[in-house]
Amino acid sequence: MTSSSQYKDSGRAGLEDVDEFVDILEERRRSSDLGYAFRTFNPQPYKGAPSCSTADLNKAVLESQYLSYMAKETGSSVEEVREEVCGILEEMSQNLQLGFIRMMAYTLSKVFKRLFTSILVNMEGLNMLQQAVQESPVILMPNHRSYMDFLAISYILFTYDIPVPVIAAGIPLAGMKMVGEILRRSGAFFIRRAIGSDKLYWAVLSEYVKTIVRRGFAPVEFYVEGLRSRTLKSLLPKLGMMHMVLEPFFKGEVYDITLVPISISYDRVLEESLLAHELLGVPKPKESTTGLLKATKVLQENYGSMHVNFGRPLSVRQLCHGKINRCQFNLVPRDLPQQPSAEAQACVSWLAHLMVRIQEEGLLISPWSLMACMLLQAPTTVLTEEGLLWHQLTEKTLWLRKLALDFGARLNWPGQVPDSDVISSTVALHCSVVQRKAGRVYLVQENEPLRKCPISPEDGVIRMAAPLLMLASYRNQSMHVFVRPAMLATAIRVTESTQRDELFSFFCFLQDVFSNEFIFIPGKSPQDFEEACVLLKKCGAVNFSQQEVMVLDAGSEVLSFLQALLQPFIDSYQIVIPGSVDWH
C-alpha cells in the first residue's frame, strides 16, 4: 500500500504488534490517579518557545497588520473593526491552564478505566512526536469518530510530557454550561461552523491560527474531516484550517511545519447508536451539560480497546517541494489578505487528502469490522429470522482476515488468543448489534424506538435499520483496505474485458462517481489502479501484463466478495442518479 511502508514490518504477518503498542491504562490501574494528575509536567516546547498567555496571543492578533487591511477593505473605522475583533476573540480564544489539564487528567483517568479495557499507543510514533515538537511547529491531525478522540490525545500527550495541544473546536461545545469553559481552559479554541462570506471572521480566525503556528508554543490540533464521521468512513477533508496552518510556511514565516497524522481506531464507538439514529434522520441532541450528564450511563458499558497510532511526522517543506512556487508570496506584502492561487489551493487540497489517506493506513482493523463485512453479505432475512450459522461466520471471517493481511491491512487481532475466543468475545462486545443463540448469529432488533413520539409505521423499520446501519458503519472501518481492488473487481465484471485500458477507464469512472464516498488523492488514479492490480495478483485472483488483466480460476471467491462489498454503494448511487450503465 502507498505509504504503509512507513511502519516497521513487525514480522507478525500484520497481526497486532504487541511490542509496538503500549497500554497507557495499565499504569493507571496500578498507581494513584491523584499522584499522576499532580506529577511534574515539564515538556520541551519548540526551540524553547516561551509560553504565550491568552492575553498576549489575542493582543498579537488584534494588532496585526492584517486587520488594519480589513478596516480599509470593509470601509469601517479601525476602532469599529477593533471592537468587532475583540468580540470574536472573546468567543474564540483558548485559555490553556495547567491546573485544568491536571483536573481533566484525574477525571479522565477514572472515565477511561471504566470505559475501555485498554488504550493502546504506538510508542515509536510518540517518540518521533516528542522529537518533532522541539524542531518545528507541529500540527496534529487525527481522524474523528468520537468525542473520545480529543480527550484521549491530550491525555496521552500529558502522560508522556509532550506539550498539550490547542484544539480547533466547533462553537456549539462552547455553549455548554461550565463544560465549555473547562474545555476552553483545557486548550479548545472555538470556531464557527459555517463561516460563509464573513470576511472579518475569516481574517481573525486565520490570523489567530497563524499566530499560534508562528509562535509554536503549543501544537495545533484540528480535525480535517470537520466533524465526527457518522458512517465511520473517512470524510472528505475541509480545507479552511489546512490553508491557515500552512500559510506561515508558504509565506516563509517559519522554516518548516510538521504534520502528524493520527489514526484512532475503536473496537466499539461510544456514540454508535446515536450516530446510526442521526443517519436515520433523528436530530443530533444539542450539546449541553445536562445531555452530558445523562450520557453518563455509557459508563456502565464496555467499549473494548482503542488504538491511537501516531503517524510519522511529515515535513511540509519536503512534501511541498516542487509542488508550490513560494516566490509568488514575496510579490505582495505578507499581511495583505489574498485569495490563494490555484496552485496553492491544489497543493493544500492534495496535502489534506494525503493526510486522510495516511490516517486510514494507520488504522487498526478489528475482527468485528471483518465480521461486519461478512454479515452484511448475508440476506437480511437470514440475519433477522433464520440466523447465520456460527461456524460459517467464523470460517468466513478467518478467510477475510487472510485477504485483509494480503492487502496490507494492520489488524487488531490478538495473536496469542485462540481464534474462536477472539470471535466469541467480539460478538459479546457487540451485543447491541448481534446476538448468538443456539449456534447462530442474529441481528438485534431494538425494543423501543429512540424517539419518544407515538408509534408510527416507520418505527418497525427503524428497529431493524439502526442495528443494520451500525453494522454497515463497522464494515466501513475497513472499506479503505478493499475499495481499490473492489473497484477493479467491479470493472472486470461490468466491462467483461481483459484489456487494461478499458478496465482503467472504468476504474476512473468509478473513482469519479465515488469521489465523495471514499478518499482518493487527486491525480493518483494510475497508481490506485496499479495498486488494485498488484493486490488482486497477490491474493491469486488475477494475473496481469502491460496490456491485460486476466482472471484466474482461483480468483472467483475473492472477486465475488469484493464486488458484493461495493454493490450497496453502487445501488444507493443508482437510486439517486439512475444512469445508463448496466452494472450487472
Ligand SMILES: CCCCCCCCCCCCCCCC(=O)SCCNC(=O)CCNC(=O)[C@H](O)C(C)(C)COP(=O)(O)OP(=O)(O)OC[C@H]1O[C@@H](n2cnc3c(N)ncnc32)[C@H](O)[C@@H]1OP(=O)(O)O
Ligand atoms: C490530560 C487531559 C487533558 C484533556 C484536555 C481535553 C481537551 C479538550 C478540548 C476540546 C476540544 C474539542 C475539539 C472538538 C473537535 C471538533 O469540534 S471538530 C469541528 C471543528 N473543527 C473543524 O471543523 C476543523 C476543520 N474545518 C475547517 O477547516 C473548515 O474549513 C472551517 C475553517 C471550520 C470553515 O468551515 P466552512 O465555513 O464550512 O468552510 P469550508 O467549506 O471549509 O470553506 C468554505 C469556503 O471558504 C473558503 N475559504 C477558505 N479559507 C478562506 C479564507 N481565509 N477567507 C475566505 N474564504 C476562505 C474555502 O476555500 C471554501 O471555498 P469553496 O471551496 O467552498 O469555494
Ligand SMILES: O=C(CO)COP(=O)(O)O
Ligand atoms: O466534531 C465535533 C466535536 O467533536 C462536533 O461536530 P459533530 O458533533 O457534528 O461531530
